[in-house]
Amino acid sequence: MNAPLPVDVLKQHLIDPEICIRCNTCEETCPVDAITHDSANYVVDPDICNGCMACVPPCPTGSIDNWRLVVRAEAYSVQEQLGWEELPGEKSLPAQAAPESTQAESAAPDPAAFAEPPAAAMPAGASVPPWSAAHPYVNLYTHKTPMTATVVGNYRVTGTDTESDIHHIVLDFGELPFPVLEGQSIGILPPGEDAQGRPHHARQYSLASPRDGERAGYNNLSLTVKRVTQDYGGAAAHGVCSNYLCDLAKNDTVRVIGPFGHTFLMPNHPRANLIMICTGTGSAPMRAMTERSRRRIGTGEVGRLMLFFGARTERELPYFGPLMKLPRDFIDINLALSREAGQPKRYVQDLIRERAPAVRELLADRNTCIYVCGLKGMEVGVLDALREVMVQAGEDWSILHDVLRREGRLHFETY
Numbered sequence: 161m162n163a164p165l166p167v168d169v170l171k172q173h174l175i176d177p178e179i180c181i182r183c184n185t186c187e188e189t190c191p192v193d194a195i196t197h198d199s200a201n202y203v204v205d206p207d208i209c210n211g212c213m214a215c216v217p218p219c220p221t222g223s224i225d226n227w228r229l230v231v232r233a234e235a236y237s238v239q240e241q242l243g244w245e246e247l248p249g250e251k252s253l254p255a256q257a258a259p260e261s262t263q264a265e266s267a268a269p270d271p272a273a274f275a276e277p278p279a280a281a282m283p284a285g286a287s288v289p290p291w292s293a294a295h296p297y298v299n300l301y302t303h304k305t306p307m308t309a310t311v312v313g314n315y316r317v318t319g320t321d322t323e324s325d326i327h328h329i330v331l332d333f334g335e336l337p338f339p340v341l342e343g344q345s346i347g348i349l350p351p352g353e354d355a356q357g358r359p360h361h362a363r364q365y366s367l368a369s370p371r372d373g374e375r376a377g378y379n380n381l382s383l384t385v386k387r388v389t390q391d392y393g394g395a396a397a398h399g400v401c402s403n404y405l406c407d408l409a410k411n412d413t414v415r416v417i418g419p420f421g422h423t424f425l426m427p428n429h430p431r432a433n434l435i436m437i438c439t440g441t442g443s444a445p446m447r448a449m450t451e452r453s454r455r456r457i458g459t460g461e462v463g464r465l466m467l468f469f470g471a472r473t474e475r476e477l478p479y480f481g482p483l484m485k486l487p488r489d490f491i492d493i494n495l496a497l498s499r500e501a502g503q504p505k506r507y508v509q510d511l512i513r514e515r516a517p518a519v520r521e522l523l524a525d526r527n528t529c530i531y532v533c534g535l536k537g538m539e540v541g542v543l544d545a546l547r548e549v550m551v552q553a554g555e556d557w558s559i560l561h562d563v564l565r566r567e568g569r570l571h572f573e574t575y
């Protein structure tokens with residue numbers, strides 16, 4: 161009797177719609193454009209995905225790391241996935257499609273075999289945290305189980321005469337646990353529905369306060385939120401969540417999910433140095449890390465802090481006043497202003513070049529971690545400036561860049 165024909169099995173890559181916060185990171189990362197989305201779900205095209213794993217480490221929620229063994233001819237289509245509200249369970253496979261069969265092995269990409277993404281897919285930053293970072297909690301509260309926080313403060317931190325309306329918002333969690341680390345973010349579920357009648361999806365905001373609270377010892381945290389009144393192209397737009405947050409009054413309640421993020425974290429070991437490069441609300445995680453360090457000055461364990469902070473004018477720099485009051489021997493502040501009257505235009509990458517000797521000295525120290533946060537697109541300019549600083553001194557940037565990535569010492573968060 162003839163043996164049954166082997167069945168072609170696929171280890172299908174899926175995204176958990178219940179946990180995904182629609183941040184777009186995976187779609188930007190995928191080197192072969194296998195990820196797509198509509199206003200409801202992010203999904204993976206089974207005909208394109210090659211299991212390279214490049215999208216897995218950057219996903220802040222872990223929702224992307226889901227795999228199902230399916231008969232290839234019955235793989236879940238993009239259309240099907242777009243309609244999901246939750247992941248389907250495991251399907252049982254026909255007996256001749258056992259995963260150990262030769263055909264299954266060749267057909268199913270084994271994620272473990274792709275620990276390192278191919279060079280073309282290598283992200284600019286690290287996909288691991290610094291070795292000494294504390295262990296983060298993620299996904300404690302989800303879309304299905306959000307928690308309610310109370311607004312205990314909301315005020316503008318940019319000049320009222322400027323177009324840039326950025327708010328410092330303090331949320332209190334009362335008796336409920338919400339453990340966070342500097343560099344993590346939370347999700348906010350704005351009330352109401354989108355144009356299709358579905359609840360608005362969550363928006364992500366970086367923490368602006370350190371792990372022990374906006375006020376040390378309190379169960380609260382702060383956010384730095386820019387009111388979106390224009391889209392990326394400059395056309396008038398009304399950002400759903402940012403306007404909701406900026407308009408909140410004291411004692412209002414907000415639905416929160418998270419926390420998220422397991423790589424953009426600060427080192428915990430003594431004498432670790434931080435180079436922080438940011439624009440606009442990208443200052444939120446830098447404020448959190450700076451304040452964590454400031455509260456620990458007395459321990460004698462705080463390393464060197466160097467900040468490059470870009471904005472159009474001083475009055476558009478969130479937290480400008482408090483920042484300038486920090487002692488100069490605690491933090492080396494470099495402000496890059498691109499539209500200050502009577503001053504030449506300067507961007508963060510110009511200042512990195514100007515401060516080349518100090519930047520090189522810090523980069524030569526294995527205790528230094530670099531964080532970049534802010535506008536989409538600043539990644540390229542910052543990387544070019546760092547490369548130039550090293551090449552000027554006869555150093556090989558590509559080797560250092562690789563080391564920084566592998567050791568979790570170079571992190572980007574742009575949006």
Ligand SMILES: Cc1cc2nc3c(=O)[nH]c(=O)nc-3n(C[C@H](O)[C@H](O)[C@H](O)COP(=O)(O)OP(=O)(O)OC[C@H]3O[C@@H](n4cnc5c(N)ncnc54)[C@H](O)[C@@H]3O)c2cc1C
Nearest residue numbers: 363364365366384385386391392397399400401402441575
């Ligand atoms: C990891 C991460 C951390 C973030 N941290 C912060 C933070 O600390 N502070 C903060 O203010 N935002 C932060 N964001 C951005 C935030 O999540 C929202 O995208 C932003 O507030 C806009 O949401 P919205 O609902 O107001 O606008 P939407 O209603 O989603 O969009 C309205 C229109 O504005 C465009 N748009 C969306 N965002 C922007 C933007 N930033 N600039 C210009 N146009 C935009 C959209 O394309 C759309 O056309 C972060 C995003 C990520 C992924």
Ligand code: SF4
Nearest residue numbers: 180181183184186219
């Ligand atoms: S949460 Fe993860 S799966 Fe969802 S869009 Fe962001 S990166 Fe992609």
Ligand code: SF4
Nearest residue numbers: 190209210212213215
């Ligand atoms: S595993 Fe690779 S190919 Fe598949 S979706 Fe993720 S990044 Fe794209």
